[in-house]
Structures are given as C-alpha cells and as structure tokens.
Amino acid sequence: MDRVKGKVAIVTGAASGMGRADAVLLAQQGAQVVLTDLNEKDGMAAAKSIGENALFIRHDVTDEDNWKLVVERTLEHFGRLDILVNNAGLMTMGSVVDTDLESFRLTNAVNSEGVFLGCKHAIPAMEACGGGGSIINMSSVAALHGMSFIIAYSASKGAVAALTKSVALYCREQANGIRCNSIHPDGVKTPMVAKVMSGRDTATQEEIDAIAAAVPMCEPTDIANLVLYLASDESGFVNGAEMVIDNAATITPPTPRV
Numbered sequence: 001m002d003r004v005k006g007k008v009a010i011v012t013g014a015a016s017g018m019g020r021a022d023a024v025l026l027a028q029q030g031a032q033v034v035l036t037d038l039n040e041k042d043g044m045a046a047a048k049s050i051g052e053n054a055l056f057i058r059h060d061v062t063d064e065d066n067w068k069l070v071v072e073r074t075l076e077h078f079g080r081l082d083i084l085v086n087n088a089g090l091m092t093m094g095s096v097v098d099t100d101l102e103s104f105r106l107t108n109a110v111n112s113e114g115v116f117l118g119c120k121h122a123i124p125a126m127e128a129c130g131g132g133g134s135i136i137n138m139s140s141v142a143a144l145h146g147m148s149f150i151i152a153y154s155a156s157k158g159a160v161a162a163l164t165k166s167v168a169l170y171c172r173e174q175a176n177g178i179r180c181n182s183i184h185p186d187g188v189k190t191p192m193v194a195k196v197m198s199g200r201d202t203a204t205q206e207e208i209d210a211i212a213a214a215v216p217m218c219e220p221t222d223i224a225n226l227v228l229y230l231a232s233d234e235s236g237f238v239n240g241a242e243m244v245i246d247n248a249a250t251i252t253p254p255t256p257r258v
Contacts, residue, residue, distance in 0.1 A: 001028075001029065001030070002029060002030040003029040003030065003228060003232045003234065004026055004029045004030050004031040004082075004083065004228065004231050004232050005029070005030030005031070006030065006031075007030070007031045007032075007082035007083055007231070008031065008032045008033075008034070008074065008078040008079070008080050008081050008082050008083070009023075009026050009031045009032070009033045009034065009082065009083035009084070009085060009231065010033075010034045010036065010070060010071075010074055010081065010083070010084050010085065010118075010122070011023040011026070011033060011034070011035055011036070011085040011087055012036045012037070012059060012061055012085065012086055012087050012088035012114070012118065013036075013037055013061075013087040013088030013089060014033075014035035014036060014037055014043060014046060014056075014087065015035070015037035015038075015039035015041075015042035015043035015046055016037075016039070016042055016046075016190075017188075017190035017220055018087055018138070018185075018188060018190060018220045018223045018224070019035070019037070019085070019087040019088065020035075020042075020046045020220070021219075021220035021221050021223065021224040022085050022087060022220075022223070022224045022227045022228075023035045023046065023047075023050065023054065024046075024049075024050060024224070025221065025224040025225070025227070025228050026083070026085075026224075026227070026228060026231060027050045027051075027053050027054055029228060029232075031053070031082075031083065031231070032053045032054070032055075032078045033047075033050065033053065033054045033055075034054075034055050034056075034057060034070065034073070034074045034077070034078070035047050035050075035054060035055070035056045035057075036056070036057050036058070036059030036061075036070055036088070037056075037058070037059060037088070038058065038059070038060060040056075040058050043056045043058070044056045055073070055074075055077050055078070057069070057070050057073055059088075061086075061088045061110060061113075061114030061115075061117065061118065062109045062110055062113055062114055062117075064117055064121075067117045067118060067120075067121045068121060071121050071122060071125050074125075075125060075129075080129040081122060081125045081126050081129060081133065082126065082129070082131065082132075082133050082134065082231075083133065083134050083135075083136070083231045084118055084119070084122040084126075084133070084134075084135045084136070085136045085138070085227055085231070086114065086115040086118045086119070086135070086136065086137045086138060086160075087138045088110065088114055089110060089111050089138060090106065090107050090110040090111060090153075091107070091150060091153045092104070092106070092107045092150065092152045092153060093149065093150060094149070094150070094151065094152065095148055095149055095151055096148075096151045099151055099152050103152060104151075104152040104155070107152035107153055107155075107156050108152065108155065108156045108159065110156075111153065111156035111157060111159075111160065112156045112159040112160055112163070115137050115160050115163060116163060118135075119135055119137075119163070119167050119180065122135060123135075123167075123171070123176070123178060126176070126178050127174075127176050127178070131177065132176065132177025132178050132179070133177070133178040133179070134178070134179050134180075134181075134230055134231050134232075134235070135164075135167065135178065135179070135180040135181075136180075136181055136182075136183060136227055136230045136231060137160050137163070137164045137180065137181070137182045137183070138160070138182070138183055138185075139157045139158075139160040139161045139164070139182040139183060139184045139242070140153070140154075140157040140184055140185060140186075141184050141185065141186045141244065141246050141249050141250050142154040142157050142158075143157035143158040143160065143161045143184060144161075144184060144242075144244070144250050145250055157184075160182060161182050161184070161242060164180050164181065164182040164240065164242075165240045167180040168180040168181070168239045168240030169240065171239070172239060172240075179230075179235070179236075179238060179239040179240075180239065180240065181230050181235075181238055181239065181240065181241045181242075181243060182241070182242050182243065183223065183226055183227065183230070183243045183245065184242055184243065184244045184245065184246065184250075185218070185223055185245050185246065186217075186218075186245070186246035186247060186249040186250075187215060187216065187217035187218065187246075187247075187249075188217060188218055188219070188220060188222075188223060189209075189217045189218070189219055189220065190220060216247055218245065218247070222245065223245060226243055226245055230243070
C-alpha cells in the first residue's frame with residue numbers, strides 16, 4: 001500500500017478501459033489523480049467512484065490550450081504534478097491502401113501529437129515542483145512488429161516509442177529527475193482491442209468476452225500494475241525503457257483476427 005503516496009498524477013483517456021484502471025489503482029496506492037477524457041459522463045463517474053482524491057477534466061489531447069488548462073488546474077487543485085500517464089488513444093482500421101489521409105492524420109494527432117503535448121507541458125510543471133517525476137506513455141506491440149490492418153495506429157504507436165526515448169534522454173541530460181518510459185501491450189480486454197480482433201468498428205461486452213475466451217488477453221488491471229511500478233520510486237533507475245506486456249506476442253507472428 002501507499003506506493004505512490006503524496007504524488008499527484010494525470011491520467012488521460014481515463015473514462016474507461018486501461019486509463020480508468022490506471023487511475024483507480026494509483027488512487028488506491030495513495031496518489032491524488034486527475035482523470036481526463038472527452039467522455040464526460042463516464043469520466044465524471046470514474047472520478048466520483050474514486051472519491052475526494054480524484055478530479056475529472058474534459059480534455060481533448062490534440063488541443064495544446066487544453067493541455068495547458070489541464071496542467072494548470074492540476075497544480076491549482078492538488079498543488080503539484082509528479083506522474084503523467086499518456087493513455088488516451090484512437091484506433092482506425094485499415095491497410096496502407098484503405099486508410100485515407102484524414103483518418104491517418106487524426107489517429108496520429110491523438111496517439112502521437114497528444115503524447116508530445118503532454119510531455120511538453122508536464123515536464124516544466126514537474127521541474128517547478130521539484131522531486132523529479134515519471135511520464136508513462138502507452139504504446140503498443142503494433143509499434144514493434146507492425147500490423148497491416150491498422151497501419152495508422154501502428155505508425156502512431158511507433159512514433160510514441162521513439163518520442164519516449166527522446167524525452168528520456170532529454171530529461172537525463174537536464175538532470176531533472178524525470179523519467180519517461182513506454183508500455184507496449186498486446187491484447188487487453190477493452191472495446192478498442194475487441195474492434196481489432198473482430199474487424200468491426202464496435203463491440204459489445206459480450207463480444208469482448210467471447211474474443212477473450214478464444215484468444216488469450218490480459219485485463220486492464222494487468223497494465224495498471226505496470227503503470228503503478230513505473231509511477232513509483234521503485235522504478236527510480238528505469239528510464240527510456242520499452243516495457244512489453246504481451247504474453248510473448250512479439251516473438252511470435254501477430255495474432256490473426258477472428
């Protein structure tokens with residue numbers, strides 16, 4: 001218990017799935033948490049379920065002014081910033097031939113530019129607070145071996161992996177005590193992953209469960225446990241790492257759709 005006691009975290013895309021699991025576990029372990037998402041209804045419900053140590057802010061991660069506001073409100077409400085979990089993400093189905101430029105740009109705006117903006121505005125806030133910090137960027141195994149049927153997503157997550165290493169090097173050069181690492185999940189039991197596995201744009205909870213029964217997938221809490229480790233002082237010398245959590249998927253061919 002209390003592995004991140006006294007720390008303040010921002011978790012993007014926290015209304016559901018992995019982001020919500022991250023926020024809940026960080027709060028359970030002593031952190032004060034700012035949950036952000038475009039989904040106000042579920043985001044507010046998630047923050048309410050955590051209690052007084054949580055705050056929800058509606059947030060478009062592609063908007064730089066939104067990022068400035070989120071960081072400012074975090075500092076005003078909780079007094080500091082120690083942890084940033086860049087979790088918000090978008091998946092667009094399609095091969096290199098099928099994907100249109102607009103969809104490619106939108107996917108990269110959310111998944112790559114959103115992470116860039118988060119790092120850009122969180123680092124000065126963490127530096128001003130002192131004590132270092134931890135930035136955790138959600139990438140994917142799609143960044144490591146590619147996936148032909150989600151090319152925009154694969155490209156955006158590849159950018160996240162490279163950006164993470166660049167940020168980690170910058171922070172080491174600045175000797176500011178801030179670390180930056182990426183997490184690369186494979187199948188996680190969320191609606192977004194079910195969309196990939198089914199090849200359809202939407203999936204019900206029953207369909208998610210059916211897919212998970214056919215193809216081994218981890219729970220959002222499995223990812224949250226790794227987020228907690230990277231957010232805590234236990235990982236104080238881990239910087240610029242690609243943390244793969246994939247049940248050996250990256251050493252075997254990509255799992256086919258079912």
